[in-house]
Amino acid sequence: MKARHKRLVIIVAGLAVLGVALTLIFNAFNSNMVFFFSPSDVQAKQAPVDRTFRLGGLVEEGSLKREDDGLTVHFMVTDNANTIPVIYTGILPDLFREGQGVVAQGKLDAGGVFKASEVLAKHDETYMPPEVADALEKAKKQTSASISE
Amino acid sequence: MVPEIGHFALILALCIAIVQAVVSIAGAQLGVKSWVAIAKPAAQAQLVFVVTAFGCLMYAFIQNDFSVTYVAMQSNSMLPTVYRISAIWGGHEGSMLLWVTFLAVWTGAVAMFSKNLPDDMVARVIGVMGLVSAGFYMFILFTSNPFDRLLPPAMDGRDLNPLLQDPGLVIHPPMLYMGYVGFSVAFSFAIAALLSGRLDAAWARWSRPWTTVAWMFLTMGIGLGSWWAYYELGWGGWWFWDPVENASFMPWLMGTALVHSLAVTEKRGSFKNWTVLLAIFAFSLSLLGTFLVRSGVLTSVHAFATDPERGVFILILLLITIGTSLALFAWRAPKVGMGGKFHLVSRETFLLANNVVLVVAAAAVLLGTLYPLLLDALGMGKISVGPPYFNAVFVPLMAPAVFLMAIGPITRWKQANVMDMVSRLKWAAAIAIIMAIVTPFAMGEWGLLRPLGFALSFWVASAVVITLVERVQKVKGPGNYFSKLVGLPNSFLGMCVAHFGVAVFVMGVTMVTSYEVEKDMRMEVGDTVTMGGYTFQFNGVSKVKGPNYNANRGHIKVTKGDDLVTNLYPEKREYLVQTMPMTEAAIDTGLFRDLYVSLGEPVSGGAWSVRVYYKPFVDWIWVGCFIMAFGGFLAISDRRYRLVSKKREEEELAQAGEGVQGATAHKVATSEK
Numbered sequence: 111m112k113a114r115h116k117r118l119v120i121i122v123a124g125l126a127v128l129g130v131a132l133t134l135i136f137n138a139f140n141s142n143m144v145f146f147f148s149p150s151d152v153q154a155k156q157a158p159v160d161r162t163f164r165l166g167g168l169v170e171e172g173s174l175k176r177e178d179d180g181l182t183v184h185f186m187v188t189d190n191a192n193t194i195p196v197i198y199t200g201i202l203p204d205l206f207r208e209g210q211g212v213v214a215q216g217k218l219d220a221g222g223v224f225k226a227s228e229v230l231a232k233h234d235e236t237y238m239p240p241e242v243a244d245a246l247e248k249a250k251k252q253t254s255a256s257i258s259e
Numbered sequence: 260m261v262p263e264i265g266h267f268a269l270i271l272a273l274c275i276a277i278v279q280a281v282v283s284i285a286g287a288q289l290g291v292k293s294w295v296a297i298a299k300p301a302a303q304a305q306l307v308f309v310v311t312a313f314g315c316l317m318y319a320f321i322q323n324d325f326s327v328t329y330v331a332m333q334s335n336s337m338l339p340t341v342y343r344i345s346a347i348w349g350g351h352e353g354s355m356l357l358w359v360t361f362l363a364v365w366t367g368a369v370a371m372f373s374k375n376l377p378d379d380m381v382a383r384v385i386g387v388m389g390l391v392s393a394g395f396y397m398f399i400l401f402t403s404n405p406f407d408r409l410l411p412p413a414m415d416g417r418d419l420n421p422l423l424q425d426p427g428l429v430i431h432p433p434m435l436y437m438g439y440v441g442f443s444v445a446f447s448f449a450i451a452a453l454l455s456g457r458l459d460a461a462w463a464r465w466s467r468p469w470t471t472v473a474w475m476f477l478t479m480g481i482g483l484g485s486w487w488a489y490y491e492l493g494w495g496g497w498w499f500w501d502p503v504e505n506a507s508f509m510p511w512l513m514g515t516a517l518v519h520s521l522a523v524t525e526k527r528g529s530f531k532n533w534t535v536l537l538a539i540f541a542f543s544l545s546l547l548g549t550f551l552v553r554s555g556v557l558t559s560v561h562a563f564a565t566d567p568e569r570g571v572f573i574l575i576l577l578l579i580t581i582g583t584s585l586a587l588f589a590w591r592a593p594k595v596g597m598g599g600k601f602h603l604v605s606r607e608t609f610l611l612a613n614n615v616v617l618v619v620a621a622a623a624v625l626l627g628t629l630y631p632l633l634l635d636a637l638g639m640g641k642i643s644v645g646p647p648y649f650n651a652v653f654v655p656l657m658a659p660a661v662f663l664m665a666i667g668p669i670t671r672w673k674q675a676n677v678m679d680m681v682s683r684l685k686w687a688a689a690i691a692i693i694m695a696i697v698t699p700f701a702m703g704e705w706g707l708l709r710p711l712g713f714a715l716s717f718w719v720a721s722a723v724v725i726t727l728v729e730r731v732q733k734v735k736g737p738g739n740y741f742s743k744l745v746g747l748p749n750s751f752l753g754m755c756v757a758h759f760g761v762a763v764f765v766m767g768v769t770m771v772t773s774y775e776v777e778k779d780m781r782m783e784v785g786d787t788v789t790m791g792g793y794t795f796q797f798n799g800v801s802k803v804k805g806p807n808y809n810a811n812r813g814h815i816k817v818t819k820g821d822d823l824v825t826n827l828y829p830e831k832r833e834y835l836v837q838t839m840p841m842t843e844a845a846i847d848t849g850l851f852r853d854l855y856v857s858l859g860e861p862v863s864g865g866a867w868s869v870r871v872y873y874k875p876f877v878d879w880i881w882v883g884c885f886i887m888a889f890g891g892f893l894a895i896s897d898r899r900y901r902l903v904s905k906k907r908e909e910e911e912l913a914q915a916g917e918g919v920q921g922a923t924a925h926k927v928a929t930s931e932k
Binding site: 128131138139146205215 | 493494602603608615616619622623626627630640641642643644645647648651652655656779780781839840841842859860862863866867868870
């Protein structure tokens with residue numbers, strides 16, 4: 111009888127710990143999911159306002175401007191259909207270039223400017239983030255569809 | 260000609276692997292001695308052929324044979340020789356070849372070092388490894404052949420990605436792969452045990468050193484990778500919770516659980532089913548890691564150019580592996596006994612708790628890594644799960660695990676006395692609490708999690724010392740403290756060292772996350788910035804020329820008070836072939852702090868944007884990893900794993916001189932049971 115009680119205690123304690131752990135995990139998961147949106151999505155007001163998300167596309171040619179402090183940069187992210195202005199303070203990754211793919215993480219401010227807290231680096235100059243490739247593809251389809259209409 | 264020889268050798272290796280798998284397993288199951296006898300020679304022959312293939316590829320790289328597509332993609336005539344060799348695993352095809360080569364090396368090692376094992380068991384293990392090998396040979400030959408020719412040959416190669424032109428990257432992938440692939444041995448032992456129906460303590464004893472070696476390599480590999488990311492990526496982070504890092508971290512968590520679970524199975528005969536499951540999962544996660552890295556499904560700092568078709572192939576391999584092993588498990592496992600009983604307060608319970616936490620942690624990482632992929636595959640939007648999630652999950656999960664880590668080793672098997680444990684650990688607790696208060700005070704800043712980190716670090720470290728002291732005091736006979744300490748069984752010392760490594764690691768992590776100072780700023784020539792008591796003065800940028808790059812080299816003078824500490828020369832390189840800019844950080848490494856400087860971009864009129872970091876105790880993170888790995892190394896050098904036949908061991912013991920000491924060591928080793 112006693113041994114059985116002990117086993118019960120172990121099992122109940124184990125399940126309780128597991129339950130706490132799982133609650134913790136799913137809570138953390140829900141509050142830290144970051145969604146990805148293309149400039150067209152943002153234009154269509156699909157992106158959340160007060161929540162961090164990722165914006166991806168190409169850095170528009172000729173859009174990169176630097177403020178006098180040397181660290182704050184402005185650039186436009188485009189999917190060739192829509193563009194969103196981005197502001198970022200900090201050192202850009204080595205492979206950040208105009209005309210290349212980029213993924214930025216941050217929040218949209220009230221004026222429609224994307225305040226990036228992070229601009230993601232890539233390891234390879236020919237590499238295109240799959241999200242960006244998809245977003246470009248989608249925007250292209252939509253544009254050609256609207257033209258044919 | 261040479262690449263064709265390599266290709267042909269690879270095909271032969273595939274054929275041998277198939278024979279090795281089919282004949283050995285069938286022989287062992289049907290009890291045909293002559294078939295069983297094929298296992299070892301087949302494993303050796305397969306090793307010879309795959310090493311030949313690897314050698315041919317290496318030759319092509321060293322000779323700059325740009326008629327081979329893979330060489331033309333990865334190398335360049337201006338590339339220094341050492342990087343031409345490491346360029347072999349700089350891309351997909353070559354790293355898969357490295358993967359199977361290591362698999363063959365592990366198989367060969369099993370064939371060589373298992374003279375004490377029953378032949379049919381060895382045949383099963385080698386057979387299962389042959390199956391895995393065959394799968395990967397097919398993968399290479401059908402989807403990613405490194406020996407494919409390029410017609411017409413390229414004039415010169417496209418060069419190795421500059422990020423990979425680094426000493427750290429010469430050794431990081433081989434270490435990591437040795438670890439990944441090493442879990443195939445534990446996996447094969449588990450499958451072999453299931454096939455034979457003999458799931459006993461002997462099986463755990465055979466499988467244990469192999470698992471520890473694999474774990475050791477993986478620990479080193481992950482540590483090196485983290486160190487490389489820190490100094491090479493130029494932004495001073497040491498872990499990013501990047502999916503590819505997670506891919507190596509999940510097998511590590513599972514492997515750590517396995518190492519501990521095997522201890523219980525060997526010593527007490529309990530947890531057998533659980534251990535087998537862990538072995539299956541550890542290797543499955545290694546395969547999953549390979550899939551994640553190589554399939555191109557991830558957006559990650561590691562995502563080099565990739566190919567989804569290959570991913571599908573690995574995914575199929577993965578599903579077959581997991582599916583068949585779990586089916587086998589479901590069929591065989593119910594026949595396995597429960598093993599020794601144990602009480603609520605016992606070492607078994609603590610090890611079980613360790614296992615549960617590690618597996619839950621691995622599952623949490625898996626969720627964070629795979630859920631975004633799943634959503635994407637179902638077309639439900641693209642999400643990413645960043646470091647905040649992993650940090651929020653990991654700290655609360657790992658803190659109790661580290662807390663228990665101090666208690667487990669001093670707890671008796673089967674049943675322990677709580678009051679006895681409390682009295683033995685009271686000093687450790689006192690030191691932990693005092694240091695948790697004193698350290699933040701000494702560092703000059705308080706925070707919520709810091710005292711916890713320091714407390715855990717000192718708690719584990721002092722518990723390790725207590726465990727060692729108690730053990731040494733138990734050794735009877737002559738000899739001073741040190742000789743008694745050295746005379747303790749290496750597996751026990753290894754455990755203590757590895758746990759101490761965790762304490763060092765926790766210390767490093769807590770310090771660096773709490774007290775690091777990071778500043779990105781614009782600096783004109785002559786500008787200074789002060790952090791952590793150090794003054795950094797920017798003295799401008801000059802142009803320098805490397806073997807295959809041009810660079811802007813900054814000069815930063817670091818002083819403390821009036822004394823010169825060091826001169827730092829961070830570089831911004833432009834590689835000639837790939838025309839890719841690269842940040843080469845300059846780091847002054849010290850025992851208690853790193854000074855880290857990297858160049859951003861030229862801004863205006865001679866000014867640059869510059870990153871200046873002060874990182875206290877950051878090197879303790881990697882030192883901790885290496886101490887853990889060294890603990891693993893000590894553990895496998897234990898005399899009960901020595902590769903002498905039983906007879907010779909007895910002869911040794913009989914010899915008078917060594918007899919006494921050997922017998923004591925042996926006694927201590929057995930008393931652990």
